[in-house]
Amino acid sequence: MSTWEPVIGLEIHVQLKTRTKMFCRCRVGFGAEENSQTCPVCLGFPGALPVPNRTAIEWVVKLGLALGCEIAERAVFARKNYFYPDLSKGYQISQYDLPSCVNGNMIVSLAEGQHEIGIVRAHLEEDAAKNVHVGGRTGRIGGAEYTLVDYNRGGTPLVEIVTAPDLHSAEEAKRFLQLLRQTIVELGISDAEMEKGTLRVDANVSVRPAGSEVLRTRSEIKNMNSFTHIARGIDAEVARQIEVWESGGEVEQHTYDFDVGSGALTARRTKEEADDYRYFPEPDLAPVEPPAELVDRLRFELPELPAARIARVMKKLDHDRALVLVTGGLDRLWEATVAAGADGVAASNVIANQLVASGARPGAVDPTELAKLVDARERIPRATFAEALGKIGDHGFSAEPYLAMESVSDTSELEPIVDAVIAANSAQVEQYRGGKEGLLGFFVGQVMKETKGRADPRVVNELVRARLAP
Amino acid sequence: MSAVVDTLRLTAEEALALVERGDVSPAELHAAYLDAIGERDAELHAYLRTVEYDGATSIPIALKDVISTKGLETTAGSRILEGYVPVFDATVTSRCRQAGLSVLGKTNTDEFAMGSSTENSAYGPSRNPWDPARVPGGSGGGTAAAVSAGLAPWGLGSDTGGSVKQPSALCGNVGLRPTYGTVSRYGIVAFASSLDQVGPVAKTVRDVALLYRIVSGRDPADSTTVELSEPVELPTSERLDGLRVGVPRQAVALEAIEPGVRAAFHSSLALLGELGAELDECDLPLSFDYGMPCYYLIAPAEASSNLARYDGVRYGRRSDGATYRETVERTRDDGFGDEPKRRIMLGTYALSAGYYDAYYGQAQKVRTLLVREHAAAFERFDVLATPTSPTVAFPLGDKAADPLAMYACDLLTIPSCLAGLPGLSVPCGFSEGLPVGLQLVGPQFGENALFRAGHAVERALELDLVPERLR
Amino acid sequence: MAISRDQVLYVAKLARLELGEDELERLTSELGAILDAVSKVSELDLADVPPTSHPLAVVNAWAADEPRDSLPLEDVVRNAPAVEGRMFRVPPTT
Ligand SMILES: [Mg+2]
Numbered sequence A: 001m002s003t004w005e006p007v008i009g010l011e012i013h014v015q016l017k018t019r020t021k022m023f024c025r026c027r028v029g030f031g032a033e034e035n036s037q038t039c040p041v042c043l044g045f046p047g048a049l050p051v052p053n054r055t056a057i058e059w060v061v062k063l064g065l066a067l068g069c070e071i072a073e074r075a076v077f078a079r080k081n082y083f084y085p086d087l088s089k090g091y092q093i094s095q096y097d098l099p100s101c102v103n104g105n106m107i108v109s110l111a112e113g114q115h116e117i118g119i120v121r122a123h124l125e126e127d128a129a130k131n132v133h134v135g136g137r138t139g140r141i142g143g144a145e146y147t148l149v150d151y152n153r154g155g156t157p158l159v160e161i162v163t164a165p166d167l168h169s170a171e172e173a174k175r176f177l178q179l180l181r182q183t184i185v186e187l188g189i190s191d192a193e194m195e196k197g198t199l200r201v202d203a204n205v206s207v208r209p210a211g212s213e214v215l216r217t218r219s220e221i222k223n224m225n226s227f228t229h230i231a232r233g234i235d236a237e238v239a240r241q242i243e244v245w246e247s248g249g250e251v252e253q254h255t256y257d258f259d260v261g262s263g264a265l266t267a268r269r270t271k272e273e274a275d276d277y278r279y280f281p282e283p284d285l286a287p288v289e290p291p292a293e294l295v296d297r298l299r300f301e302l303p304e305l306p307a308a309r310i311a312r313v314m315k316k317l318d319h320d321r322a323l324v325l326v327t328g329g330l331d332r333l334w335e336a337t338v339a340a341g342a343d344g345v346a347a348s349n350v351i352a353n354q355l356v357a358s359g360a361r362p363g364a365v366d367p368t369e370l371a372k373l374v375d376a377r378e379r380i381p382r383a384t385f386a387e388a389l390g391k392i393g394d395h396g397f398s399a400e401p402y403l404a405m406e407s408v409s410d411t412s413e414l415e416p417i418v419d420a421v422i423a424a425n426s427a428q429v430e431q432y433r434g435g436k437e438g439l440l441g442f443f444v445g446q447v448m449k450e451t452k453g454r455a456d457p458r459v460v461n462e463l464v465r466a467r468l469a470p
Numbered sequence B: 001m002s003a004v005v006d007t008l009r010l011t012a013e014e015a016l017a018l019v020e021r022g023d024v025s026p027a028e029l030h031a032a033y034l035d036a037i038g039e040r041d042a043e044l045h046a047y048l049r050t051v052e053y054d055g056a057t058s059i060p061i062a063l064k065d066v067i068s069t070k071g072l073e074t075t076a077g078s079r080i081l082e083g084y085v086p087v088f089d090a091t092v093t094s095r096c097r098q099a100g101l102s103v104l105g106k107t108n109t110d111e112f113a114m115g116s117s118t119e120n121s122a123y124g125p126s127r128n129p130w131d132p133a134r135v136p137g138g139s140g141g142g143t144a145a146a147v148s149a150g151l152a153p154w155g156l157g158s159d160t161g162g163s164v165k166q167p168s169a170l171c172g173n174v175g176l177r178p179t180y181g182t183v184s185r186y187g188i189v190a191f192a193s194s195l196d197q198v199g200p201v202a203k204t205v206r207d208v209a210l211l212y213r214i215v216s217g218r219d220p221a222d223s224t225t226v227e228l229s230e231p232v233e234l235p236t237s238e239r240l241d242g243l244r245v246g247v248p249r250q251a252v253a254l255e256a257i258e259p260g261v262r263a264a265f266h267s268s269l270a271l272l273g274e275l276g277a278e279l280d281e282c283d284l285p286l287s288f289d290y291g292m293p294c295y296y297l298i299a300p301a302e303a304s305s306n307l308a309r310y311d312g313v314r315y316g317r318r319s320d321g322a323t324y325r326e327t328v329e330r331t332r333d334d335g336f337g338d339e340p341k342r343r344i345m346l347g348t349y350a351l352s353a354g355y356y357d358a359y360y361g362q363a364q365k366v367r368t369l370l371v372r373e374h375a376a377a378f379e380r381f382d383v384l385a386t387p388t389s390p391t392v393a394f395p396l397g398d399k400a401a402d403p404l405a406m407y408a409c410d411l412l413t414i415p416s417c418l419a420g421l422p423g424l425s426v427p428c429g430f431s432e433g434l435p436v437g438l439q440l441v442g443p444q445f446g447e448n449a450l451f452r453a454g455h456a457v458e459r460a461l462e463l464d465l466v467p468e469r470l471r
Numbered sequence C: 001m002a003i004s005r006d007q008v009l010y011v012a013k014l015a016r017l018e019l020g021e022d023e024l025e026r027l028t029s030e031l032g033a034i035l036d037a038v039s040k041v042s043e044l045d046l047a048d049v050p051p052t053s054h055p056l057a058v059v060n061a062w063a064a065d066e067p068r069d070s071l072p073l074e075d076v077v078r079n080a081p082a083v084e085g086r087m088f089r090v091p092p093t094t
């Protein structure tokens, strides 16, 4: 059996969190009553005209800069013509042959090294409205009795990001998306939450014999609503295609919906004229020619980006730890904590695991205090350490009182207490010596209780065991 | 006649003076026009609907039925919009209301402004006040007929390839197609977005300039508008000394121009010379050969997309089918008349996969050449002069069966529309007892020069522009 | 430049027009004639000419991201052929 290489490209739609829609000043947002955020423009009433949202235009440039794209000196909106009830004008306004951002890349760090993923383009467009399918078997599209349309979402600004087919495994696609998502969130332009639909991903998947440069027929997978589903969907499609080729068949170009429940891919019905969108420049809108000062300002405002930060963190930590810290938004705290004297690996473990579990907000933590705790974590009682992490986000937190709770491991201090416990529990001593060794924990527990948890359990263990030996 | 004023000869300026002096109240004036409409519009069918006086402080105005009026049915002459009542005013409508104008009613139009005779209205044709057996031109035949017959002091039309200028010529009015981008399209039922412009129609050049002053200027709701580069001037001079007038050789050579039209045009050129203008021939080698084909690719392409919103979901008539798709197909088949269907088909084809480059793409490049050759002409001239229409008003039904013959009506108006330039049609004489229009085309934002030239011609000629049969 | 009946049918599908048999036939011949006339644009060699999609050289016409009032529901659905609750109702999409 020859080995197959998956070839994956992604198309990502991100809803921008501007206050208003892309081409009208209706509010954007979830949970409003149906059709309460609509106007003549987003309802496509006769004579209504689009006016672009300046913030959305700035944000796509900002994202383009973050993805290393060239910012087009001239971007042009076009009309993509097709009919669907969720499309109020009979066309979607979208940048087409002259998008705002082209030719970027993002570095994905994998265990085996860094991999550059090409960004073909990032462009602005408007979201469709929402169809609600009513009646029939399941309320899904097929078999519904009728459809209701809510235009609130219609016209929400979207950025569509298209990658080159540079991804070669489901895992890599997932890593890329995690990094992209973190970048978008840190730019402050979108919540980018898949469950809410503010981040949506379609994957184009094909396979080819390893070593081949030829691209084979690809299929498209839609409707995956978590990173895990994306990985599963891609894996399923890769396996299916390999099987088709190996059994002497031919992969056909199809669009599949990923069924979350069964993990199965269902092919969509194709119409003969489905892809003839008759794009042409939108005559109701002027071209976008972002002034150089604007682009410079946006470039200046860019924060240091996740990919760069992962590379830097990886000088001290392994890739997995670096990824967790950066995509969790924890790397800055980690760096400060290490700078304050903490061990890198130890700080990473504490921050990525215990600190996150404690619910403390990373931004509220004083790294100097955290560094002290990390340093003392072996020396203070577990419960004390946990308690300290629980409070570390509080205003004015100081590690000192917790550090003072350093465990008692001095045997001369502990021996009298152990003796007293043994003397007070003669019945249990007899049972233990009779073979019920499980009682060891009981004695240790009593000692811990007497010392209010400060005794070092390992030392107590040894002492108790020695004293009880027959 | 019961009314306090005779509206037949009343210009907008005169009407404004009457109201200002308190000789007539706005309500009385509005009523006088409604009376005239009651008297003469059964024959002309200039109006699709009229409205009662609404408390406005100035004189009335007629609006072409592609202009949205809040609370007042707006159909664009189409069955598919029958019963559609806009919930917002077009920007030009609000500017008229802010100026105190009262809306008299909505005037007839070819369906979606597609046509040159108003015969394509789903609600029946309008007729020419000079001869009711003839068309008033189109698509703004309703507004033109209304102004000509004294059924409105002035009105607004929309011009995509000649729909203000051509009916103005055929009815003996003054009509302006403004520079693209100087008048808001917000609320105008769209035909072809890169060409549509709202323009005034009136009895005099000064009236047209006044109305242009009211409706022009940047509108934040229309991203393709700009502020005027200079304020609108009401013309006063009766001389044209130093005005450089170019006469495009290729336009004058067109065989389609009727002899009577040609004669009236040539005498108006002579008049321009007498008034002090410097005339010379000029060349626009591509405009009159390639303008038409270019227009009939670009306009239908944009129209096919603009008319996609008529799907029976949010407004308009709907013909139900078993599925959404069937419903949309049936709604559009039942709702659109022949001409919109023709243009939707043509435009869809010109944009479709495999044909875009040969048709729409190529037409956009031709458009570049037309823009360039007009720009070159305006390095030498202030104004270009041609007839507005190759013919006078033609009998109803004459061209109805032949789309290409109808399209040829706009042969002379189309090129400057593609270049986004302003054009003014001014009455310049008669042929067979019917009015002939002189088209004056200017460079971008050159309206004031057009007003000056048109005003001088108008004063010098002193034509009686009330249709003989109504005098 | 003739256009075939199949092409006309395809375009009608794209444009969502349910054409009757008569109409289809008439449009096939009319569109053929019109295409003949407009094909004149292909006589010109325009390889080096840039396209003009708009006659006005405006760029960067945009508005600040500041909300305005949306329409009240009665205006949203005032002209709708079919409404259920607050939503537009259409026959099933398949
Ligand atoms: Mg998209």
Ligand SMILES: [Zn+2]
Pocket (backbone or CB within 6 Å): A021, A024, A025, A026, A037, A038, A039, A040, A041, A042, A043, A155
């Ligand atoms: Zn809106």
